Amino acid sequence: MITAEEAIKKPLPAPDGDTAPLWAGLHEGKLLLQHCRHCHNVQYYQQQLCRACGSDELEHRAASGAGKVHSFSVVHRAPGPAFKSDVPYAVLLVELAEGPRMISTYTGGPPEDVTFDMAVQLVLEKVSDEITLPRFRRA
Amino acid sequence: MPKPQRDTIRGKVAVIGIGLSPTGKVPGQSPLALAADASLKAIRDAGLQKAEIDGVLCSHAFASPFHRFSVALSEYIGIAPTFSNTLQVSGATAATMFNVGAAAIVGGLAETVLVAGGDSLLTGLTPDLALRSMTESRDQQYEMPFGIPVANTFAMTVHRHMKEFGTTAEQLAQVAVTSRQHASRTPGAQQTKPITVDDVLSSPMVTTPYHKLDCSLISDGGAAFVLVSAEKAKSLGIEKPIYILGAGECYTHEHIFLMPSLTVTGAVESGRRAYAMAGYGAADIDLAGIYDCFTGTLIMMLEDLGFCKKGEGGPFVADGQMTYGGQTPTNTHGGLLSFAHSGMPGSLFHFYEVLQQLRGDCGVRQIAGANLGLVHSLGAGFATNATTIFGTEATL
Numbered sequence: 001m002i003t004a005e006e007a008i009k010k011p012l013p014a015p016d017g018d019t020a021p022l023w024a025g026l027h028e029g030k031l032l033l034q035h036c037r038h039c040h041n042v043q044y045y046q047q048q049l050c051r052a053c054g055s056d057e058l059e060h061r062a063a064s065g066a067g068k069v070h071s072f073s074v075v076h077r078a079p080g081p082a083f084k085s086d087v088p089y090a091v092l093l094v095e096l097a098e099g100p101r102m103i104s105t106y107t108g109g110p111p112e113d114v115t116f117d118m119a120v121q122l123v124l125e126k127v128s129d130e131i132t133l134p135r136f137r138r139a
Numbered sequence: 140m141p142k143p144q145r146d147t148i149r150g151k152v153a154v155i156g157i158g159l160s161p162t163g164k165v166p167g168q169s170p171l172a173l174a175a176d177a178s179l180k181a182i183r184d185a186g187l188q189k190a191e192i193d194g195v196l197c198s199h200a201f202a203s204p205f206h207r208f209s210v211a212l213s214e215y216i217g218i219a220p221t222f223s224n225t226l227q228v229s230g231a232t233a234a235t236m237f238n239v240g241a242a243a244i245v246g247g248l249a250e251t252v253l254v255a256g257g258d259s260l261l262t263g264l265t266p267d268l269a270l271r272s273m274t275e276s277r278d279q280q281y282e283m284p285f286g287i288p289v290a291n292t293f294a295m296t297v298h299r300h301m302k303e304f305g306t307t308a309e310q311l312a313q314v315a316v317t318s319r320q321h322a323s324r325t326p327g328a329q330q331t332k333p334i335t336v337d338d339v340l341s342s343p344m345v346t347t348p349y350h351k352l353d354c355s356l357i358s359d360g361g362a363a364f365v366l367v368s369a370e371k372a373k374s375l376g377i378e379k380p381i382y383i384l385g386a387g388e389c390y391t392h393e394h395i396f397l398m399p400s401l402t403v404t405g406a407v408e409s410g411r412r413a414y415a416m417a418g419y420g421a422a423d424i425d426l427a428g429i430y431d432c433f434t435g436t437l438i439m440m441l442e443d444l445g446f447c448k449k450g451e452g453g454p455f456v457a458d459g460q461m462t463y464g465g466q467t468p469t470n471t472h473g474g475l476l477s478f479a480h481s482g483m484p485g486s487l488f489h490f491y492e493v494l495q496q497l498r499g500d501c502g503v504r505q506i507a508g509a510n511l512g513l514v515h516s517l518g519a520g521f522a523t524n525a526t527t528i529f530g531t532e533a534t535l
Binding site: 010012014044070077079091116 | 279345395397
């Protein structure tokens with residue numbers, strides 16, 4: 001069980017063996033996607049195997065940063081104390097130009113601006129000495 | 140009508156005992172206390188002694204420190220079962236306990252299985268911590284840093300559904316209105332005051348498109364059931380055993396961004412498997428209990444479980460087809476939206492209602508001639524889906 005004190009802190013990713021390159025890449029200004037050399041599947045979620053064909057021949061390539069809003073929801077009631085000062089904010093399900101989808105949040109304008117299939121562009125936001133979060137603005 | 144799959148668990152296991160703890164706001168009762176209360180009621184309802192329980196299946200409780208809830212519950216009520224597990228597939232856990240319990244009985248792992256759950260989300264956790272504990276089930280690297288509550292995953296699915304099929308906020312609201320009408324006749328329901336579509340639409344926005352009244356409750360409560368083989372039910376002289384006719388499950392993704400389609404869920408396959416086993420179709424179902432964590436969730440499930448065509452869930456609900464006199468009365472107890480939602484046990488209340496209806500014990504809420512009922516549990520932004528179909532002796 002978590003304490004009230006812990007609940008006030010915003011959760012930050014703790015990179016692990018699978019995700020260290022992703023978070024290091026973001027910190028260096030690139031959103032790294034895994035491209036399968038075998039079947040050309042592209043994945044955002046970092047793992048040791050291609051989800052489509054099982055090959056372990058995965059290659060990191062930087063995403064263009066272009067995408068569109070597949071769906072979204074504007075949060076008015078925060079999920080716990082950590083996000084209370086941020087509301088309202090738009091959580092986005094972005095479909096990247098390379099294919100994979102990812103969860104992010106809208107930046108650079110009021111959440112009311114967000115519409116379905118709106119073109120968006122990656123914005124990197126440094127939130128700690130180790131972590132940079134990928135967010136999106138209107139393209 | 141498709142041929143029932145008689146080489147499966149179909150018709151071989153019966154529910155012979157049902158129990159419900161106090162529900163809603165129940166201060167001073169731990170998750171174990173609530174589950175134990177329901178369990179002893181279910182065992183008594185079955186006419187058994189607790190020592191006759193040799194299998195225990197439980198859901199996890201947010202407000203309980205016990206990871207092995209089924210083991211802790213057994214200790215709490217003073218039994219030493221020889222089959223036990225605490226299952227965890229979020230909101231779908233309820234149906235999986237029936238499915239797994241039935242398989243354990245048919246496979247000879249246990250003879251008399253207690254299915255139980257209890258949690259105190261309302262009084263055992265502060266509201267912020269209750270929400271936070273829900274969000275902890277989301278991915279800590281890819282989802283949580285963006286402040287995505289589990290509500291948000293469901294919101295994004297129905298939001299896309301509105302865009303693709305023209306489902307309206309008013310149609311979503313109608314689910315809340317109908318559920319409230321149902322709850323007004325259910326003893327122990329947490330919210331019974333009538334509401335209108337306007338009330339729903341003018342309640343505070345939680346996460347678009349969901350207003351406060353589109354969201355399920357936060358509650359305390361538990362429920363429990365006793366399962367035995369059909370032969371044992373007969374030898375015990377059980378008056379109205381309710382048989383498990385079909386079971387199906389489907390797990391399409393873990394992360395919402397890897398959900399294959401936001402508008403077509405794993406309930407399609409989960410339902411298809413359950414119908415195929417039962418040898419019945421959606422049109423045969425007399426009543427349904429469907430996981431309604433949000434109003435739109437229920438609309439999408441009515442479609443994916445085949446009660447109406449894809450994209451027509453909104454009009455189906457607005458046309459009164461989910462209530463008395465309609466095609467498939469659904470959540471006649473009021474559901475998670477108005478009866479109670481105590482986390483993973485929440486879906487057990489749907490089971491309690493459907494089983495009570497099939498026994499003919501629902502009084503003013505009774506659906507005349509209810510013989511075939513479907514319960515669908517789901518969780519984690521449609522990551523987990525599980526369906527169970529029940530029937531009376533007449534449906535075997």
